[in-house]
Amino acid sequence: MEISSLKALAASVRSLSMDAVQAANSGHPGLPLGCADLGALLYGEVLKHDPSQPQWIDRDRFILSAGHGSMWLYSLLHLTGYGLPLDELKKFRQLGSKTPGHPEYGWTVGVETTTGPLGAGFSNAVGFAIAETKLAAEFNTSEHTVIDHYTYALAGDGCLMEGVSAEAASLAGHLELGKLIVFYDSNGITIEGHTDIAFTEDVAGRFEAYGWQVLKGSAHDIPQMMSLITEAKAEKKRPSLLILTSTIGFGSPHKAGTHDVHGTPLGAEEIKATKKNLGLPEDEQFYIVPEALRYTAQKAVPWKAARETWEKTFANWAKANPELKAKWDNFFTDPTTLVENAEEPSFAVGESIATRVAGGKSLNAFAKVMPGLTGGSADLAPSNNTALPFGEYSAQNRLGRTFHFGVREHGMGGIVNGLNLHGGLRAFGATFLVFADYMRPPLRLSALMSLSSIFVFTHDSIFVGEDGPTHQPIEQAEALRAIPRLLVLRPGDAQETFQAWKLALKQSHRPCSLLLTRQNLKVYEKPANWKEDFEKGGYVVKDTEKPETVILATGSEVNLALEAVKLTNRRVRVVSVSSRELLQDNPNHLAKLVPQGAKVVAAEAGITTGWKGLADNVLGLDRFGESGPGAAVAAHLGLTAENLAKLC
């Protein structure tokens, strides 16, 4: 380890970061200045990575949970050869640049996940670490190791105050994720002032209670940090939290250690003073210490060599283990073809079955042909019907495919995203629809990142019944549709549920929510070729000549619509809307389903807002539910076939 080279690298991170924030007149200089030494150490000496091949599956993962410190990451990516040009750093926070305000996955090479909403990266990191243990267990042999890497994350005070990191940390300790190493940038500063105005807990004690190893040091002492990291890596069972005391805005003579430096440019004068203080040329902009580039250029050789050695190992492993290699290919294959191999469970017309039950059967059918499909519930598996028959994932059984996330919906969402970000696995999470509210941030992030995370939300309406309004979703389906790119699927019966799961699994760049019922629903007859239209957003379940009215119904309300048709003299066509978003994105298909001039009536056991733009009348629920047997609640609230018929 060449300390002077790392110091040069760190100085360059500081130089680039403060200049970029100043040029943008916007951003966060505090973390980059405070954590530059750690960054130099990580990207220079610690990480197993090859910047020339940033997609290398066995690379160590690094996650900047404190995403506001984005310039720290961009500086390091530039300096270590990830192909992020200096010009892009100069365009920090400008429209279209590769250096947006917070790190964006899929946009800037080397960014493992989108962060900024605090605690999110921490929970993703737990998902990454789980993925590593699973893939290692699946593929490593006594002779060859193809998966063996660490997951590192850098978290700030804010990340550790958020409940989501508490949930994820508790689970990480339980699951004995020994290869997860989190750095806590303990700088004692938050936006409102010193952390001690709101955050005086004993963080070390808390993490020890979670089953973590906790180590302490200084973020400005490179040899000490190196030895702590070595200690962390040596611990095989417990995840490690390295509490690093740092000075926020390190080097700034007047602002270091204050909350002024957290999220505000230093100002031209203070930058000069800081540069002088740090031994950098005062008047040079975006200055890079030559030794930093010499050092990273030199490191590129062993980085590449290590990756090439892995490639050879992988080739040898593949040759020696053709069956494992075939499985590997399955794990890493676009599932579009795989899902066609699944055997559809038999759901007979006339049969009465809850779509959550059909969902469970469908999931299991797909899981058989997709060995990388894995997931679980936030302690509601028996209700969500999401258990898989391939063992339960635990510290003792990394091969298990069913997760017990505990009553931790928010953490589950972040972990599912992490599992999907890692590569190789297709992960889902499940809870009651009403508790989607607990996990809005990871739902949004999955959509923002174009991940293919799947979320199973059962008990999708007031038909939950007796549990009452706290457990009866009203606004949740619409609130999910509000998230751009998130696909919301609400199948109307068991057959449609299988099709919905298939559609969800085929998505490679958009997350899906599957909304399933608690109550039984009758399987209805369908026209030939319904599946094709189902995948476009909806199909005609029951037609009539020259329809005067078209009912657009989702989920359980399709059966309601079929009942309503019998109660009216009007000529009514019933359309099962699998996904309103798909329908609205495809006006031609919508026009095919809804003939010009026909009256349109929408039916969904939830708020009516989103249907008003599409329908003349809406049968829905714009108020909270009530406790009582489902059918009684529905009747009380007017969600009946009679009322639907009247609206036709």
Next chain:
Amino acid sequence: MEISSLKALAASVRSLSMDAVQAANSGHPGLPLGCADLGALLYGEVLKHDPSQPQWIDRDRFILSAGHGSMWLYSLLHLTGYGLPLDELKKFRQLGSKTPGHPEYGWTVGVETTTGPLGAGFSNAVGFAIAETKLAAEFNTSEHTVIDHYTYALAGDGCLMEGVSAEAASLAGHLELGKLIVFYDSNGITIEGHTDIAFTEDVAGRFEAYGWQVLKGSAHDIPQMMSLITEAKAEKKRPSLLILTSTIGFGSPHKAGTHDVHGTPLGAEEIKATKKNLGLPEDEQFYIVPEALRYTAQKAVPWKAARETWEKTFANWAKANPELKAKWDNFFTDPTTLVENAEEPSFAVGESIATRVAGGKSLNAFAKVMPGLTGGSADLAPSNNTALPFGEYSAQNRLGRTFHFGVREHGMGGIVNGLNLHGGLRAFGATFLVFADYMRPPLRLSALMSLSSIFVFTHDSIFVGEDGPTHQPIEQAEALRAIPRLLVLRPGDAQETFQAWKLALKQSHRPCSLLLTRQNLKVYEKPANWKEDFEKGGYVVKDTEKPETVILATGSEVNLALEAVKLTNRRVRVVSVSSRELLQDNPNHLAKLVPQGAKVVAAEAGITTGWKGLADNVLGLDRFGESGPGAAVAAHLGLTAENLAKLC
């Protein structure tokens, strides 16, 4: 303490609970059977309460955070004289009964808050405990104590796994809420099985790290629990967690200690066996041990006497301290008249000022005339502009009115609700609009409970700019409107902001979200009497003769609309929509604003879904934002006056 009487009370709780769950064929017998002894002790001996006056302001508060155990609470309320008839217990979980599936505030007397969504009650309890410290500091004198009560809560494994309780617990420890006492029903069981499948952390160690006193005992040992409670009450500084090991479904010979008993009726046969086991008559339904009623009838005398003594103290205090009594009346007065006393800050037409800044000034103006108005931000006060000049609330200064919630949005929401539930205070919380996602559950609960919580959400659109899509709300305004009863106000300039705050403060039975801008907005001219229409949902900012087009704009888009008018030859009326919900609830007013036949164009920097039912064209954003200066992002995404003009 009469142990045999408490045992009779406990046996009656078990009897009523298992029969009610069985009669409903739905519900959770596990907790009521497991925690019956604790319930008897609490409601019989521990709580300072007078069931004949359940609104007594100085009563101890009890919160059933594990809300699924509702029959436990209903049994106790019935047995101790809260006026909940036995007939209502027999109608457990039936439509319209006073015994819904989960306890509902405002519906069943004696229920302090609506619970069911796990962890929510825990966070409310922290709010209750804070309220007590504040009111005690405000009103007690060296001679008279008018506020002096404890806050108790019962939480299960699920509550403690949720991140929201972690956030609230950390803050409770920091704030030294010594009069907060939480019972942890540690029964080792969750829905998916034993808690050790997902929850093996050292809960005691974690809470000690938060600064709590942790005590341990058995939920089936009444004298031991009594002595632990005494110990908890003696600790003045640290909140206390009493970890009580319990057998879920205690008494059931075949199901006790299993997850089968958590949320499923025992079944007729097992109920018989359980009754036999507990010494209850096997064939009697809803049996109450006579001693239980004798005991509670006898306790009613001292309960009432204690409350009457307090009334006398209060009267003496009021007489001796007329100024304090006037202040008390102010705290406990409907603010509708108070807010009229506030001096409106001067916001001149033409002035350019962000509505978050105007919001801060307005808040301060109202805070001056409403001494009970209190709140804070989740570590964003300098950005949210929500600091008050009346000191910061802390363990050292209970009189302070500005809270530092830390980076804990979800916990903040629950605490704000608890503060408002307690009585005497009017509380608000603040964060960025995009982070409303972190606190959906308490937002929903505030609406479900018809609380008057206020939530300030600044940085309300892509005009946030450089922070990029993780920080730019797109779907949040619409997702808030999706919550029934929650009022969403998005004022268009500084003057409207003052009016919006006033409108929010006048709500006594509905929560409000105030959506405010980061960026400056020009204060525009307004017609006379605009305020009256503003309170109805919207008013005409700029009119024209025989309007061909009406623009419905909110927030920053009102200025955009005023620009657009200049760019079109059409006769355009501009309406500032303060709240779309109010407008939609008032069709007459809407008809006044939008003349028949006029083309309607909506403008809001967010998703268009909710406007489509109201407008012919919508200028909005149905995609995530981008990082860049706000104006550049808006131009890039087409949110311009030119485009709005084209839509007219």
